[in-house]
Amino acid sequence: xxxxxxxxxxxxxxxxxxxxxxxxxxxxxxxxxxxxxxxxxxxxxxxxxxxxxxxxxxxxxxxxxxxxxxxxxxxxxxxxxxxxxxxxxxxxxxxxxxxxxxxxxxxxxxxxxxxxxxxxxxxxxxxxxxxxxxxxxxxxxxxxxxxxxxxxxxxxxxxxxxxxxxxxxxxxxxxxxxxxxxxxxxxxxxxxxxxxxxxxxxxxxxxxxxxxxxxxxxxxxxxxxxxxxxxxxxxxxxxxxxxxxxxxxxxxxxxxxxxxxxxxxxxxxxxxxxxxxxxxxxxxxxxxxxxxxxxxxxx
Amino acid sequence: xxxxxxxxxxxxxxxxxxxxxxxxxxxxxxxxxxxxxxxxxxxxxxxxxxxxxxxxxxxxxxxxxxxxxxxxxxxxxxxxxxxxxxxxxxxxxxxxxxxxxxxxxxxxxxxxxxxxxxxxxxxxxxxxxxxxxxxxxxxxxxxxxxxxxxxxxxxxxxxxxxxxxxxxxxxxxxxxxxxxxxxxxxxxxxxxxxxxxxxxxxxxxxxxxxxxxxxxxxxxxxxxxxxxxxxxxxxxxxxxxxxxxxxxxxxxxxxxxxxxxxxxxxxxxxxxxxxxxxxxxxxxxxxxxxxxxxxxxxxxxxxxxxxxxxxxxxxxxxxxxxxxxxxxxxxxxxxxxxxxxxxxxxxxxxxxxxxxxxxxxxxxxxxxxxxxxxxxxxxxxxxxxxxxxxxx
Ligand SMILES: Cc1ncc(C[n+]2csc(CCOP(=O)(O)OP(=O)(O)O)c2C)c(N)n1
Ligand code: SF4
Numbered sequence: 001x002x003x004x005x006x007x008x009x010x011x012x013x014x015x016x017x018x019x020x021x022x023x024x025x026x027x028x029x030x031x032x033x034x035x036x037x038x039x040x041x042x043x044x045x046x047x048x049x050x051x052x053x054x055x056x057x058x059x060x061x062x063x064x065x066x067x068x069x070x071x072x073x074x075x076x077x078x079x080x081x082x083x084x085x086x087x088x089x090x091x092x093x094x095x096x097x098x099x100x101x102x103x104x105x106x107x108x109x110x111x112x113x114x115x116x117x118x119x120x121x122x123x124x125x126x127x128x129x130x131x132x133x134x135x136x137x138x139x140x141x142x143x144x145x146x147x148x149x150x151x152x153x154x155x156x157x158x159x160x161x162x163x164x165x166x167x168x169x170x171x172x173x174x175x176x177x178x179x180x181x182x183x184x185x186x187x188x189x190x191x192x193x194x195x196x197x198x199x200x201x202x203x204x205x206x207x208x209x210x211x212x213x214x215x216x217x218x219x220x221x222x223x224x225x226x227x228x229x230x231x232x233x234x235x236x237x238x239x240x241x242x243x244x245x246x247x248x249x250x251x252x253x254x255x256x257x258x259x260x261x262x263x264x265x266x267x268x269x270x271x272x273x274x275x276x277x278x279x280x281x282x283x284x285x286x287x288x289x290x291x292x293x294x295x296x297x298x299x
Numbered sequence: 300x301x302x303x304x305x306x307x308x309x310x311x312x313x314x315x316x317x318x319x320x321x322x323x324x325x326x327x328x329x330x331x332x333x334x335x336x337x338x339x340x341x342x343x344x345x346x347x348x349x350x351x352x353x354x355x356x357x358x359x360x361x362x363x364x365x366x367x368x369x370x371x372x373x374x375x376x377x378x379x380x381x382x383x384x385x386x387x388x389x390x391x392x393x394x395x396x397x398x399x400x401x402x403x404x405x406x407x408x409x410x411x412x413x414x415x416x417x418x419x420x421x422x423x424x425x426x427x428x429x430x431x432x433x434x435x436x437x438x439x440x441x442x443x444x445x446x447x448x449x450x451x452x453x454x455x456x457x458x459x460x461x462x463x464x465x466x467x468x469x470x471x472x473x474x475x476x477x478x479x480x481x482x483x484x485x486x487x488x489x490x491x492x493x494x495x496x497x498x499x500x501x502x503x504x505x506x507x508x509x510x511x512x513x514x515x516x517x518x519x520x521x522x523x524x525x526x527x528x529x530x531x532x533x534x535x536x537x538x539x540x541x542x543x544x545x546x547x548x549x550x551x552x553x554x555x556x557x558x559x560x561x562x563x564x565x566x567x568x569x570x571x572x573x574x575x576x577x578x579x580x581x582x583x584x585x586x587x588x589x590x591x592x593x594x595x596x597x598x599x600x601x602x603x604x605x606x607x608x609x610x611x612x613x614x615x616x617x618x619x620x621x622x623x624x625x626x627x628x629x630x631x632x633x634x635x636x637x638x639x640x641x642x643x644x645x646x647x648x649x650x651x652x653x654x655x656x657x658x659x660x661x662x663x664x665x666x667x668x669x670x671x672x673x674x675x676x677x678x679x680x681x682x683x684x685x686x687x688x689x690x691x
Contacts, residue, residue, distance in 0.1 A: 107364070
């Protein structure tokens, strides 16, 4: 079967990520879709380490490393600096983890999107601060155990629901917003192609499972990311210039199938899985509602 | 070589600084408003709005972002500028290191203002002294003219291939920033001769992909790169002197290199000061000279690189010196004082006192400096807070 995934390889061998790292695949696909004329800005995160110590660099595009909170502002400066010199055909891509996006970098992200620069902000969502050893982030889902929400005598797993940055970007009316995951690379590439057609800020949240922090065997990464979509824990959608499309073209499964595949949820009892199930259903209904609202508005 | 298109006008320090950035042909500006810096960026925004300046101004949501944006634009190869004060500068602290470590010759204006609590918007150099160890060069101006010219000289020095370090250019809050003085606006063509366009050797280029600021290990080159920053700071001493001299010749000015000396040739006693306090001190020196006291003034322009050799040279025939600081290092003395004492250690053994003045904008009066001079003349040494009220 022919595939829409570009053959061009902008990631060289020799990276230092863990086996089965979803974030690594996310970058590989993003660069394939972006092409060589791309500048990537990366804040403190696993991806600040994955390319290797200087002078090594696993990527075949310029990479700018920035402090943790600086992704949004750095892509603003890169874009405008390049434009001033007529280099408008460069893709400027911020590539940040969920912590660098949902938490410390949220202000900078929101500012950059509001100002309307012609940039891509890719959030690779491994649902925790993995580089510093699996701590809770705002994007960690309810129920997960992390090293700062450990399950000991007290059942101190994460009690709050996931902060969903893509939804916040829709609320901010960013011209292009999407969610994607590495289990569906053709969908991911298609979304980046759609984003490329939009002049202005683009935000894509890519679920990037992390065997090290989610406690599952490394060979299961693709399977887990597929289960995330099928269980509706991570719905795939697209928001293009005010229109909202929810992807429903998969066989739904129960949340427990997703949860049971990962040790980060191992401690959850039936009531707690029920809470998660209820949350997932509510959110799905909300997204259906959005689809209606946004299509009516634009009709 | 004076030009006919140079002309004298009256303007505030902040406007002068904005004209300095315009004359330096900055192409990218990003800043976040904070009193008393605000009117610099307002002026620049209005210059852009009125087609007087061909630059892009990005209004960010914080100082951290302002310096991050300027960092990134400079990395693409365009001359970039920002300005801040006090809490804004503290908020930039992380980015300050990032810019210097990346060896980007960015020039930033800082209007020196106190740090709260209590909230205080007045003159106080604690904000920039706090940033002493960030790898930025630091210049403190005494007049609006100097503040304007320093931006232009600043880019020339920072962009020198032997230096390649960022530079902070300071004005004292309100005393310069909001006070109008006569200022000569430089001729753009002459400035263009003095300061060529930025030609950044390592800049973003998809034809030559590189990593900028990736991580390094204990066995890598980290330590060597930090030492190279120190070596470059040392080399900057000569570059500063040369470039200042070139500027003096082209524009008929008379700026000192790292320091400016006043009546030091036959002085027995020396006052050492930075920023606008030096103006009051100069007045006091004249007054005391009339009374027959052989006293002089050293005004430190560059706090980084520190004028180590100049200070040794200047103080070798001095009986006692007093260092006037508009900042304090809690638990010790004034920051300039500790620099001076360490410069002299083992080489010149004279009494040196630390005088803390004008914290939070407290007025520094002629009689305060006279009192300081009295203490210096008594050849005592100690740490003195000047003009402090008795509380309780
Ligand atoms: C200002 C600041 N605070 C804290 C850190 C430490 N730190 C480095 S990476 C990281 C977590 C990154 O998490 P995320 O953005 O989710 O990316 P991931 O590591 O999961 O890829 C933290 C807390 C830092 N580098 N800078
Ligand atoms: S900790 Fe997780 S995200 Fe980080 S490199 Fe390892 S697998 Fe990838």
